[in-house]
Amino acid sequence: MSVVGFDLGFQSCYVAVARAGGIETVANEYSDRCTPSFVSFGPRNRSIGAAAKSQVVTNCQNTVQGFKRFHGRAFTDPYIQSVKSNLVYDLAQMPSGSTGIKVMYMEEEKVFSIEQVTGMLLTKLKETAESALKKPVADCVISVPSYFTDGERRSVMDAAQIAGLNCLRLMNETTAVTLAYGIYKQDLPAPEEKPRIVVFVDLGHSGYQVSVCAFNKGKLKILATAFDSELGGKGFDDILVNHFCEEFGKKYKLDVRSKPRALVRLYQECEKLKKLMSANSSDLPLNIECFMNDIDVSGKLNRGQFEEMCAGLLAKVEGPLRSVMEQTKLKKEDIYAVEIVGGASRIPSLKERISKFFGKELSTTLNADEAVARGCALQVQEFGLFSITDVVPYSISLKWNSAAEEGVSDCEVFPKNHAAPFSKVLTFFRKEPFTLEAYYSNSKELPYPNCSLGQFLIKNVVPQASGESAKVKVKVRVNVHGVFSVSNASLVEVLKTAEEEEPMETDQTAKEEEEVCTVCTVFARGRKRVMALGQTERQRNTETTTDDAKQEKKNDQPPQAKKPKVKTKTVELPIENNLHWQLSTDVLNMCVENEGKMIMQDKLEKERNDAKNNVEEYVYEMRDKLHGVLEKFVNEADRDTFSLKLEDTENWLYEDGEDQHKQVYVDKLAELKKMGQPIHERYMEAEERPKAFEELGRQIQLYMKIIEAYKAKVTWHREQVTRVDKQVNDAMAWMNSKMNQQNSQDLTLEPVVKVGEIQAKTKELYSTCNPVVSKPKPKVEPPKEEKTENGPVNGQEGTESQPCNPDKATSAGTEKGTAENKLPEMDID
Numbered sequence: 001m002s003v004v005g006f007d008l009g010f011q012s013c014y015v016a017v018a019r020a021g022g023i024e025t026v027a028n029e030y031s032d033r034c035t036p037s038f039v040s041f042g043p044r045n046r047s048i049g050a051a052a053k054s055q056v057v058t059n060c061q062n063t064v065q066g067f068k069r070f071h072g073r074a075f076t077d078p079y080i081q082s083v084k085s086n087l088v089y090d091l092a093q094m095p096s097g098s099t100g101i102k103v104m105y106m107e108e109e110k111v112f113s114i115e116q117v118t119g120m121l122l123t124k125l126k127e128t129a130e131s132a133l134k135k136p137v138a139d140c141v142i143s144v145p146s147y148f149t150d151g152e153r154r155s156v157m158d159a160a161q162i163a164g165l166n167c168l169r170l171m172n173e174t175t176a177v178t179l180a181y182g183i184y185k186q187d188l189p190a191p192e193e194k195p196r197i198v199v200f201v202d203l204g205h206s207g208y209q210v211s212v213c214a215f216n217k218g219k220l221k222i223l224a225t226a227f228d229s230e231l232g233g234k235g236f237d238d239i240l241v242n243h244f245c246e247e248f249g250k251k252y253k254l255d256v257r258s259k260p261r262a263l264v265r266l267y268q269e270c271e272k273l274k275k276l277m278s279a280n281s282s283d284l285p286l287n288i289e290c291f292m293n294d295i296d297v298s299g300k301l302n303r304g305q306f307e308e309m310c311a312g313l314l315a316k317v318e319g320p321l322r323s324v325m326e327q328t329k330l331k332k333e334d335i336y337a338v339e340i341v342g343g344a345s346r347i348p349s350l351k352e353r354i355s356k357f358f359g360k361e362l363s364t365t366l367n368a369d370e371a372v373a374r375g376c377a378l379q380v381q382e383f384g385l386f387s388i389t390d391v392v393p394y395s396i397s398l399k400w401n402s403a404a405e406e407g408v409s410d411c412e413v414f415p416k417n418h419a420a421p422f423s424k425v426l427t428f429f430r431k432e433p434f435t436l437e438a439y440y441s442n443s444k445e446l447p448y449p450n451c452s453l454g455q456f457l458i459k460n461v462v463p464q465a466s467g468e469s470a471k472v473k474v475k476v477r478v479n480v481h482g483v484f485s486v487s488n489a490s491l492v493e494v495l496k497t498a499e500e501e502e503p504m505e506t507d508q509t510a511k512e513e514e515e516v517c518t519v520c521t522v523f524a525r526g527r528k529r530v531m532a533l534g535q536t537e538r539q540r541n542t543e544t545t546t547d548d549a550k551q552e553k554k555n556d557q558p559p560q561a562k563k564p565k566v567k568t569k570t571v572e573l574p575i576e577n578n579l580h581w582q583l584s585t586d587v588l589n590m591c592v593e594n595e596g597k598m599i600m601q602d603k604l605e606k607e608r609n610d611a612k613n614n615v616e617e618y619v620y621e622m623r624d625k626l627h628g629v630l631e632k633f634v635n636e637a638d639r640d641t642f643s644l645k646l647e648d649t650e651n652w653l654y655e656d657g658e659d660q661h662k663q664v665y666v667d668k669l670a671e672l673k674k675m676g677q678p679i680h681e682r683y684m685e686a687e688e689r690p691k692a693f694e695e696l697g698r699q700i701q702l703y704m705k706i707i708e709a710y711k712a713k714v715t716w717h718r719e720q721v722t723r724v725d726k727q728v729n730d731a732m733a734w735m736n737s738k739m740n741q742q743n744s745q746d747l748t749l750e751p752v753v754k755v756g757e758i759q760a761k762t763k764e765l766y767s768t769c770n771p772v773v774s775k776p777k778p779k780v781e782p783p784k785e786e787k788t789e790n791g792p793v794n795g796q797e798g799t800e801s802q803p804c805n806p807d808k809a810t811s812a813g814t815e816k817g818t819a820e821n822k823l824p825e826m827d828i829d
Helices: 078-084 114-133 150-162 173-182 233-252 260-279 303-309 318-328 348-358 371-379 510-515 537-541 547-554 585-626 636-653 662-713 718-743 755-773 814-820
Strands: 002-008 012-019 022-025 038-041 046-048 063-065 090-093 099-105 108-113 137-144 166-172 196-203 208-216 219-228 284-292 295-301 337-341 387-391 396-401 408-414 422-430 434-440 452-458 470-478 484-498 518-525 528-536 565-573 575-579
Touching (some): 012 114, 114 585, 137 150, 137 173, 150 585, 173 196, 173 219, 173 371, 196 318, 196 348, 219 318, 233 303, 260 303, 452 484, 636 662, 718 755
Parallel strands (some): 196 337, 219 387, 422 518
Antiparallel strands (some): 038 063, 208 219, 284 295, 396 408, 422 470
């Protein structure tokens, strides 16, 4: 299984994978590494990505985009109501009160939740990754804006589950960029040295994010983040659209916003114009043909005019920059570099303002579009390579009803910019179950007023055997996804009092000790409440909280006296979560099931369309070839019949055959091929036959030359050589016969001999002849000669196969004589 990084953008998405020792951004089926964040619904299937974007004009009311900002928001949210009027598709309220999208799908009106629509987009990205990797994909890291709240993050995780993905981490976009920047840096300061401070500015299509990061070798720590969720490329597009809506209203008397299709086209052209103005300062035209009511419209704009129109947006650039500097209490000279990424970072006026604020040139070492996806993919390998410390974007508090009936108590557990992931332990003294409510402390920090995170009911709390309040330890955590939760709760039961020598039993787990969690301890005794912050669990265990211990302390007993210690037992308590905007298990399972059905429907529709396209393609191909390359291979009567059949099929495709089942198209294609395939086969045979005969003739010529050479110079293997000679002559006779018959045969008739038969004859000839002609020459060892004065040993002069020259059998000429006594070489061409 491979782990993949997904940059889930407002306007476009990127997929990155870690493989072959590096990070690669993979391309989709259109060979484009950018996949548009569009989903289009049709009468038979869905289109996602580039295919959906191509329908944004023709099927505008059922093609959705820009839904990323709808996660975790109620339908009554002021933001939803403000953007609703600017959308070409409809929004609707879900039964839970969240926002849904209303479209026509499968010729029925459907309302899909934001989680379902994002799940569809993730399904497409998952398919893109699987196609590139040639293996299944399940584990992934998904990017989210750093300003996403708890509800928004939970909503994205639900979408991942609907798509069949296991989200290992929701990663802040700014954190992903810092990881992509720092992991390959070889010159970072050592861990004990002063860290390198780098500011990262991410200007996307829908938001503006700034983070400050401290780098040391092998680790990075986010110091602070700031954002403006309303400043991005989309804001500049809106200004251009509003400008040209006014201009066309005055110039052509057109109400552009009354026609959704015209509005979509204007947005597309304004986005192109914005990109052109980033590279050119001269006047640039905007022309749209047949814009509305068959009227062509035109306009022009230059960069100077555009910057004047966007003065309000540009003035908001410095706010987040100033905020992070104030949060970190850094000076501008402490900043090592300012790295800028994001699609909107190419707008010159934005870059100028950021550069001017820091008084230094901006760094653009990262790929502005792909940095987030690459950082997400790198997160997969960060364990053991790079440690990441993120921050809590908003301060989180807990409130509860006091056990002493003094009303509601609260406690801030995670201040803004607190390190994450992180756990803390809270201690309560209670006699019955109680509820904790988590909320964001400062509503002014949030992009919209939605402070509550959820309620957590701690169940099965009972008093001690003595009737006193039981000690309840509650562990709260901000996890790797940036999501707050009450991870567990436990009841500490007092078993007995032991002497000092007796070992003390603690309920501190090894995991909690490793985390060194900060503890917020709450004591509720009668009408008194004491709040103690900043103690570790180990430190708190050494304190005495019973009434007897307090009395002993008052009596000022000598320090050497033995202190009683308490032996305890820990009992895990169930927790009932009531989280805002998280899908229930039943709803989530139903969404997963529906997504599976829609995937199957898309697959069936694709197969149906492919079958239909195959028929259409065959009709056009054969109609052209019948009067082209196939003309010599079909007689006139058959050609007329087949042409008429093709014409009838074409007419049927655009009439009754427009909407048929897959099998109907398969049968229609088989019917056409029954007539056309023999013609095409005759053509292919005529094309390949000369090459097959040429190969057979070459083999025959080769073996004939070898046989002639064997007959002239070699005296062994005569029986085999004779058999090969006969085989070669038979093959030559067969080839000449078939060639003569085929040359006299009409091309419109079935060929006398087929390419397969010729190839089989060539193979047969090779298998018969090659073992014989490639057989090695027999080797005869020459007799060993001894150095004598009168000649060879035993008076032998040689053998028939190894002639001996006695004149050269001397000790001085032995080596030379051996060389001359070799067999004669065959002279074979």
